Amino acid sequence: MADTSPRTGSPAPQDTDLIIIGGGPAGCAAARMAAGVGMRSVLIEPDTLCRNLYRIGALNNVLGGHTSGPALADAITAELKSTELCRLELGRHVIELRAEDDHVTVTLDTGTRLTAPYAVVATGVGPLQPRDVPWITAPGGLTLPPLWQADADDAQGRTLLVLGGDRLLGTFLRAHPDTDTRLLVAHPEADAYKVEEIRDDPRVTLLPVAHLTLYLSEEGAATADVVSQDGVRRTVTADTTYVSIGNAPTAPSGDLVRGADGYCPPVDQHPRIVVAGDLRSARFQRIMTAMGSGSEAALHAYYAARDLSLPS
Numbered sequence: 001m002a003d004t005s006p007r008t009g010s011p012a013p014q015d016t017d018l019i020i021i022g023g024g025p026a027g028c029a030a031a032r033m034a035a036g037v038g039m040r041s042v043l044i045e046p047d048t049l050c051r052n053l054y055r056i057g058a059l060n061n062v063l064g065g066h067t068s069g070p071a072l073a074d075a076i077t078a079e080l081k082s083t084e085l086c087r088l089e090l091g092r093h094v095i096e097l098r099a100e101d102d103h104v105t106v107t108l109d110t111g112t113r114l115t116a117p118y119a120v121v122a123t124g125v126g127p128l129q130p131r132d133v134p135w136i137t138a139p140g141g142l143t144l145p146p147l148w149q150a151d152a153d154d155a156q157g158r159t160l161l162v163l164g165g166d167r168l169l170g171t172f173l174r175a176h177p178d179t180d181t182r183l184l185v186a187h188p189e190a191d192a193y194k195v196e197e198i199r200d201d202p203r204v205t206l207l208p209v210a211h212l213t214l215y216l217s218e219e220g221a222a223t224a225d226v227v228s229q230d231g232v233r234r235t236v237t238a239d240t241t242y243v244s245i246g247n248a249p250t251a252p253s254g255d256l257v258r259g260a261d262g263y264c265p266p267v268d269q270h271p272r273i274v275v276a277g278d279l280r281s282a283r284f285q286r287i288m289t290a291m292g293s294g295s296e297a298a299l300h301a302y303y304a305a306r307d308l309s310l311p312s
Contacts, residue, residue, distance in 0.1 A: 006260035014036060015114045016087070018301050019106050021252060023049040025287050026277025028076050029294030030120045034267075035085040037302045042114060044089045044106070049077045050226050052124075053287075055148040057175020062287050068175075072287075097121065097254035099270040106252075118301035121256060121264065122277040122294055123287065125247035130214065133245055134266075135188045138214040147172050147242040155181035161222045161238035163212070164245030165191030169198050179203075184236055185244075186212050189229055207236065214241065244306045249279050274300050 018034050023045025034041045048054075050236035052057060053076075055168045056069025066072040080086060093109040097119060104119040127146040148168050150160065156179055161170065167185030173183075186207040198204050213225040222241040226234050249262045256275075257268040263282065266275045276297040277290040284293070 001127040007030055014116050015072070015102060015160070016042045016116045017305070018042075018117075018298065019104060019108065019116040019119040020044065020122065021097065021119060022124060022277065022279075022300075023047075023080075023088075023090070024052060024124050024277060024290065025050060025076065025124060026122035026290040026294035026297070027120065028080050030122060030276060030298040031080060031086040032081060033298035034302070035083045037299070038085070039302055039305075040085050040087075041298075042087045042089055042116070043080070044092050044094055044108065046091065046093045048090065049080055049088075051163040057172060061285075085229070093253040094123075096272070097252045097256060099193060099255040099272040102272075104272045115287040117305050118272050118274060120274045120276055120294070120297040120301065121251060121279060122275075122290075123250050123252065124278040124290075124295070127243055127252045128245040128278060129243060129301055130163060130245075132248065133164075133188075135209065136158050136212050136214065139216065141215075142216070144241055144243045145246045149241055152176050152179045155179050157181070161186065161224060161236065161239075161241045163214075163241065163243050164188075165195040165206075166244040166246050169195065169204075173198055173201055173203065184238055186224065186236075196248075197224070216241065224262060235276070235280050247282075249284070251279060271304070 017039040018041040020030050020041050020043040023043055024207055027043055031041050031043045048072035053069035053073035059067055059069060094106050096107040096238045103115050103117055106114045129143055130136040147162055155176060159182040162183050162185045164184055181203055183204045184207055185204055186209050190253060195206055207226055208229050209226050210229045211227045215223045220240050222238045224236050226236060251264055256264050256272055259265055264275045264279050266280055269275055274297040276293040278285045
């Protein structure tokens with residue numbers, strides 16, 4: 001039964017051995033590792049397991065022979081659903097994480113509270129929006145879909161205005177090699193090195209910009225007033241707009257320690273909280289490093305619960 005009593009200084013009844021927040025590659029790897037050493041876990045994910053992987057059309061840097069994100073996501077999901085020691089809480093948001101001397105408490109959007117000796121936080125990152133960067137002026141409160149959410153039907157025969165030059169552009173183009181689309185990629189000077197890999201794709205028009213002002217019609221069509229890096233002004237139009245600006249860390253409120261960049265360095269956290277996956281740093285946003293850190297996080301909790309030092 002979940003703990004619904006007021007928080008006190010006394011030990012709370014514990015619902016499981018490990019709470020895992022986030023169902024991406026890191027969180028799923030943590031659940032599998034926990035089960036492998038006999039720990040019960042509850043994995044909480046507001047969407048489907050490995051939801052972002054389903055939008056990655058081509059993979060070339062992961063073990064296991066999977067060449068697409070959906071194939072890898074399906075394999076991970078099947079393993080998690082067959083993991084008896086892991087209870088899945090899908091469609092649930094964690095609104096607060098609190099750490100005490102001897103346990104952690106997680107509050108869900110339903111009001112339910114769960115307790116455990118340790119928590120692994122693997123909530124990853126989410127896409128930056130126009131309001132998050134100084135080089136874009138856009139309607140207030142605007143939220144645009146990231147490019148990885150576009151599929152072949154969204155792109156076929158259309159012109160897409162893409163804000164930002166993040167490397168997922170290359171992933172999108174490789175995943176849809178035969179799609180007849182035109183990408184207008186507006187990017188700041190800082191993204192110049194990221195767009196080198198797509199520069200020669202005939203479907204891409206690069207727009208290095210100092211500033212861009214975006215206007216959207218009720219139907220979603222876009223008009224953008226662009227000021228180039230050498231001060232030349234022009235207007236471009238597109239059928240729709242996506243973002244590829246980059247990502248920002250996402251984490252529940254509560255007792256997580258965030259750095260100046262918003263990420264959550266593992267070494268700065270409460271002893272009962274272990275951070276894994278992309279949430280650790282912008283430098284480690286890879287599927288393979290996420291899986292490795294998720295597995296290590298579960299082992300950290302396993303050894304710590306037994307007052308054993310981590311193996312060197």
